[in-house]
Each structure stands twice: as C-alpha cells, then as structure tokens.
Amino acid sequence: MIVWTADVQRPWWERYQVVSYKLVSRSGTEGDFRRMAWTCHRHGLRIYPNVQLKFMAMAASKGVGTGGTRFNADWNTPFPGVPYSNDDFMRMSEAYCDAPWGTNATQMRNCGGRMNLNQSRPDVQDKLAGFLNHLVDLGADGFRVDSASGQWPLLLKAILDKVKDITSGGRPFVILEVPNTIQHAVKPSEYFMIGHVTEFEFAERLGEAIMGDFRTLGSVVNLSLPMVPSDHALIFVDNHDIQRGRQRKGATILTHRDPHTYKLGQAFTLAYNYGMPRVMSSYYFSDNEEGPPHHPYYGILDVIRDVDGHCSNGWVCEHRWPAISAMVRFRNHVCTSEVKNWQVTEDTVAFSRGDRGFLAMGRHKFSRVFQTGLPAGVYCDIISDCKVNVTVNAQGLASVTPYARTVGEGQQDNIVAILNEKLPAWSDFFLHRLFSI
Incomplete structure (x- = not known):
C-alpha cells in the first residue's frame, strides 16, 4: 500500500x-x-x-x-x-x-x-x-x-x-x-x-x-x-x-x-x-x-x-x-445541554452544562466558590476518581478545590468536574467517534 x-x-x-x-x-x-x-x-x-x-x-x-x-x-x-x-x-x-x-x-x-x-x-x-x-x-x-x-x-x-x-x-x-x-x-x-x-x-x-x-x-x-x-x-x-x-x-x-x-x-x-x-x-x-x-x-x-x-x-x-x-x-x-453560569478570570474558568454537569479549571491550583447550576447535594469529582467530593448548597453554590496530588501520583491536575448522575446520560453519541483512527 x-x-x-x-x-x-x-x-x-x-x-x-x-x-x-x-x-x-x-x-x-x-x-x-x-x-x-x-x-x-x-x-x-x-x-x-x-x-x-x-x-x-x-x-x-x-x-x-x-x-x-x-x-x-x-x-x-x-x-x-x-x-x-x-x-x-x-x-x-x-x-x-x-x-x-x-x-x-x-x-x-x-x-x-x-x-x-x-x-x-x-x-x-x-x-x-x-x-x-x-x-x-x-x-x-x-x-x-x-x-x-x-x-x-x-x-x-x-x-x-x-x-x-x-x-x-x-x-x-x-x-x-x-x-x-x-x-x-x-x-x-x-x-x-x-x-x-x-x-x-x-x-x-x-x-x-x-x-x-x-x-x-x-x-x-x-x-x-x-x-x-x-x-x-x-x-x-x-x-x-x-x-x-x-x-x-x-x-x-x-x-x-x-x-x-x-x-x-x-x-x-x-x-x-x-x-x-x-x-x-x-x-x-x-x-x-x-x-x-x-x-x-x-x-x-x-x-x-x-x-x-x-x-x-x-x-x-x-x-x-x-x-x-x-x-x-x-x-x-451532558451532550446537548446548554453552557450556563459562565465564570471566568484571567487564569480560572468555570461553567455548567445545564443542570447535568459542572467544570472548573485553573492555570494554577485554586480554591473558590462557584455557581454550579446543579441541585443541592454531594457530588464526586470524576477527574480525581472521587478522591474529592463537592458539596452544592440549595442556591447551587459550592466551594471547589482540585485534588492535591502527592509526589507519587504525578502532575497536578487543576481541574474539577462533577456530574448530576441522578439524570441519565443523554447518549453514547460521542463515545464511538472520539477514538477514531
């Protein structure tokens, strides 16, 4: 060939x-x-x-x-x-x-x-x-x-x-x-x-x-x-x-x-x-x-x-x-959900995808209160494989801090992502296309 x-x-x-x-x-x-x-x-x-x-x-x-x-x-x-x-x-x-x-x-x-x-x-x-x-x-x-x-x-x-x-x-x-x-x-x-x-x-x-x-x-x-x-x-x-x-x-x-x-x-x-x-x-x-x-x-x-x-x-x-x-x-x-609750500074950004998920990330490690757009509850941070939980109050607010990795765990990821898994996933539409060759 x-x-x-x-x-x-x-x-x-x-x-x-x-x-x-x-x-x-x-x-x-x-x-x-x-x-x-x-x-x-x-x-x-x-x-x-x-x-x-x-x-x-x-x-x-x-x-x-x-x-x-x-x-x-x-x-x-x-x-x-x-x-x-x-x-x-x-x-x-x-x-x-x-x-x-x-x-x-x-x-x-x-x-x-x-x-x-x-x-x-x-x-x-x-x-x-x-x-x-x-x-x-x-x-x-x-x-x-x-x-x-x-x-x-x-x-x-x-x-x-x-x-x-x-x-x-x-x-x-x-x-x-x-x-x-x-x-x-x-x-x-x-x-x-x-x-x-x-x-x-x-x-x-x-x-x-x-x-x-x-x-x-x-x-x-x-x-x-x-x-x-x-x-x-x-x-x-x-x-x-x-x-x-x-x-x-x-x-x-x-x-x-x-x-x-x-x-x-x-x-x-x-x-x-x-x-x-x-x-x-x-x-x-x-x-x-x-x-x-x-x-x-x-x-x-x-x-x-x-x-x-x-x-x-x-x-x-x-x-x-x-x-x-x-x-x-x-x-x-989150699939087709809208981007909402946009919160940004020079080196941090956070937003929700409707009431289905929330992302916060920073150029450096951060600890801030964000509007998550999610119902009140305790959510697992999927980036750290649930080593960090995020508590959202009745107003949708949460104090968010990325998981602090130890020396043996590799590079720090200044990212937190949580999902409202009480709602079913929209679809697997993206799964079969992301890893194409």
Whole structure:
C-alpha cells in the first residue's frame, strides 16, 4: 500500500504515498485490521480509517510498496497494483499549477506534486469506491478523507454514494479534511452535504486562550470568523499535522509536550458545547518527520501499559490520561445541554452544562466558590476518581478545590468536574467517534 522510502527514519507521511490499495503496511495486514475492528466493536468503539482518495505517490517516484507492489510513476501504467494507467490522472500545465497556491479552487483541486487522480473518470470512481467498500467489509464504520479540499465536492460525493451501508446499519460516517481560512478559495460549506468538516481555527484559538488569558475562552468559538458551524464541525486540540508545526505561522498549538496546558485544553473542549470532539493519541518524537516507534526492521512497537494504565515503549496515549478520559464521560453525560453560569478570570474558568454537569479549571491550583447550576447535594469529582467530593448548597453554590496530588501520583491536575448522575446520560453519541483512527 505504501512506498518504501530511502529515509532511514521511515517518516510518518510515508502512509500518504499510496501505490496500491492492499492493506499491508508496518501497522499490520488485512487480517490485523479485521481483528482490530472486531475487538473495537465488542467494546463499543467504531473505526474510521484515514483514506487518501486524491493522490497516489509522488510523480517520477518508483520502487516497491510495503505490500510488495512494484510501481513506476513514469510508466504508462504507473500503479499496476490497482491498476491505474496514465489516463487516470489529471494533466495540468506547469505554469497554471505554479501560480500562487490557495487562491484558485480549480488549481487546488487539479494540481499537486503527487499523481493526482482524475475522479471524473467512472473507472477511477469505481476503483476508489471498491477500496472503501472493502474497508466496510472489514469493519470500517466510516472514513476520514484526507485532502478533501483538493477534491471536487460533487465528484467526491459520487464516490461515497457508491459505498455500501456499514455492517451495523446506516451510512458510513464521513469526516473531511478542509482547512479553513479567509484567503482559502475552497470553503468548508461546499462539503457540508457529505459529512463533518475539520475545524482547524478552533485549535489555534483555543491554544492562544489557554496559554494567554482565560477570559478569551468565551470567544474561542466565533462564527463571524471563517469557523464551521457546530453541527458540521469536527474539532480537536491537536492532530498529527498541527502537532508537527503544520499550521498558520505563529499559531499556538497545545500538545502532549506540555501535559498541564494540554489537559486544560482537552477538558475545555470536551466540556464545551461546540462541534464533535476528536481526542488525539500520539507517540513521542523529536523530529517532525519521525515515524512511529519501531523495531530495527521498522515494524511498529507494541503499546505497553503499566498497572496504572500509562503507556510506554514510545507511546503517549493521551486518551488514557485520567483528566482526559474522565472528560469523555462528562461529554457523554451532558451532550446537548446548554453552557450556563459562565465564570471566568484571567487564569480560572468555570461553567455548567445545564443542570447535568459542572467544570472548573485553573492555570494554577485554586480554591473558590462557584455557581454550579446543579441541585443541592454531594457530588464526586470524576477527574480525581472521587478522591474529592463537592458539596452544592440549595442556591447551587459550592466551594471547589482540585485534588492535591502527592509526589507519587504525578502532575497536578487543576481541574474539577462533577456530574448530576441522578439524570441519565443523554447518549453514547460521542463515545464511538472520539477514538477514531
């Protein structure tokens, strides 16, 4: 499926150098994918593979893919493993494609440094739909479509319309990568008819607020800017691109490298009522090109977990951090409730989600009285796994202090979250989408 690279590190982006649709890579085989999907479904999780439908490998490249497929992007049939011939690719003039990038939608969709598939051809559409249908047969529940902004919306929709229903019933859930800026000639709204759209502006504005003044958190979501409406937005604190510096120049992105601010960003994202959140799960890297932890022969290392659930062997597993996993539970419970009782200073913020849940967090440890919006009672702080209880009086007020971790318990989490569990959780709607791949 993927081209071998001469880079000794086997960079992370080699997965985007497609040479066939065989499911053979250093992550495993087709059988491994099927077993993963089956295991995840048993535990209530769904699988959304990241798919590249626009490009094949770089023009003029040649070699052997990880699945054993030979290719040569100079041949008449450059990718025999599919097969694709030269007639299956776009042909645009160099002068047109070398024009300033991003200001012309036709240029963005018809040009590119890799072999750019002509999705208007019925045979190309059928091959791409066939690949997606095979993933559905193996257990995929939908797809994250890479470089969707470089694909004509109606042609992409025609391909996805050929994909069968998922095994559990219903249509595949689709996420589309469409960067969103004022200058960008391609607009996310062109893709709303297909699925959810990635919202990059949120991550940048959130990072600036968490690292700056908490009082700006109230305006992180500003739909007067080019931000995707909540019911179409797939949001994240970071993703594989922007945690490697691939974002607007000067933007502040929160990553696992600073766990404290990262947990604050994730807690806010999961507690707030905007978009559909995606939680990142990373590996450690020192070079932005570096691939995942691997053996000397480049097979990916297993994720090793200790008795406390922490990961090692080069893996970060942010989604397992208690302050983040607990907030997934919070999100599931409060779901569609409104944000109320907004209370903010430069370095603390607190708010309720109707009468279903309450969050308070601070840049530093704090002890304050907040309006929780919850009925009177004693509530368990889910961030500390109930090591702290919060007593709410008849007026909804409570004195809130984060759990003080001991030296052996790791870094202090200046976050408190409580739930009104006398009310049933709204839905598990977010649970099966947060940990997609």
